[in-house]
Amino acid sequence: MPPAAPRKAVILAAGFGSRLRPLTDLCPKPLVEVNGTPILHNALWNLQTVGVEEVTIVVGYRKDAIRHACGERFGRLDINYVESSVFDKTGSAYSLWLARDTLLSGDCYLLEGDVFFEEDALRHLIRVEAPNAAAVAPFDPSMEGSAAVLSSDGFISEVRLKQTAANLASGTPVLFKMMNLIRFSGAELQTVIVPVLHDLIGSGAIKAYTEELLAHLIEQRGLQLAAARCDDLRWYEIDSEQDLRVAERIFAFERPHRHSADAPAAVAGVGG
Template sequence: MATDAPKKAIILAAGFGSRLRPLTDLCPKPLVEVNGTPILHNALRNLEAVGVEEATIVVGYRKDAIQYSCGSCFGGLKINYVESTVFDRTGSAYSLWLARDALLSGDCYLLEGDVFFEEDTLRYLNVIDAFDVAAVAPFEPSMQGSAVTLSENGLISAFCLKQTAVTLDGNGLPLFKTMNILRFNSVTLRNTIVPALNDLIGSGATQAYTEELLAHLVESRGLQLAAARCDDLRWYEIDSTDDLRIAESIFSTASLDPPAASLEHRIGG
């Protein structure tokens, strides 16, 4: 394993989830259920299973429901909350900036609160010989959102934002979907991520997304962000009712047995 697995995690869970209406009229998006399990509960259980001891959740829309559902402890996890009072007019980078004290407290996982995923996704992040790692998977026709291209040595070389179908970039490289599950080293957080967040929010770009920040850091500031390929794992980002149906299908009957492939091949190509 490249480093000791983080003991802390940050989950961004403040947004409206407007494309999941009417499910999110009363229920916050992270508590929408996939086959009976809330998205956020799945994430917390997986984090606890890989040794995380403390999670900070950034809440906003229907924050009371999330706090009631998860409490101050979830299983063996200590839960802290950071509130965004302007969740209706800010992006995920602003939510991350609000959690900057947690970012400065050591190595951590960073997750978006709308991804339903297997526990081994987190384990894959920890077998990569790199300080900072992002989980990725092949970009499928049903997906949309941020994608990346990979270099020959398994680093993320560029971001392609707002993708809606499988495409090739100008160099003919395949695209991989960002799963919005990452691991960051404390040095990177202290010296790169938090200062960049301070600059971004200080400039007034409060509607920016985390992927936009990472794209800037990778492409212009030399951030070495390795890719943990999760091709053989089950996961889905849930933004719409169609996404929810796909996620429920993916997780309905598939085996929970560990994948046969060795974790050691996860880096890059």
């Protein structure tokens, strides 16, 4: 039987989004819109739909805009904020470390605030029977970033950073794109993941990325991270304006989420 679905989530949304400039000169990347829906709102609606009740958002750049766009309650979600005052000098692992209180409180989803995805990606994570799982999809030539190598039994055996189309040339091993949607068990967070994260930040590696943390946990600490294959689903990681246009094409016929009575409306003037 799969473990119970988490009721909490952490979203990392503190960065500059410099590769999306000028769109992010005034607007934080998580609020850039894909066909009228801010990236962050899409994530929140999907989390709510699969039963999440409380979300911690780590903010930094244009933090007030994110607070205004999401409020303290979004639909049925309670929203907490953790602020990074050094977002311009740190990596995503540091943002994750700032949210350690939430991580230590039990089972939890972890999302990056630049992924636009359909709800079923979370349902794929829920169906995996292993305690910890990460969403992955086939790595195609248009992509770049962190990739996973899968073992024969469906676990991530290696995380490779800064992969591009050139790394696909040999075809061996087959690479899968990390979608930056992860489900962690409370037990693993308490006994392994948060202690390793604490040691990483304590050592001065404040510019490390979460993918580097995952690579270390898998290769050095034996973390069993199952792959939730999302080959058939629509999603896209948005780092550049070109990525945004691809996402808009992928979700061209998506019906926009309707705002419930107690969910804040999107910020006027924010968009792609």
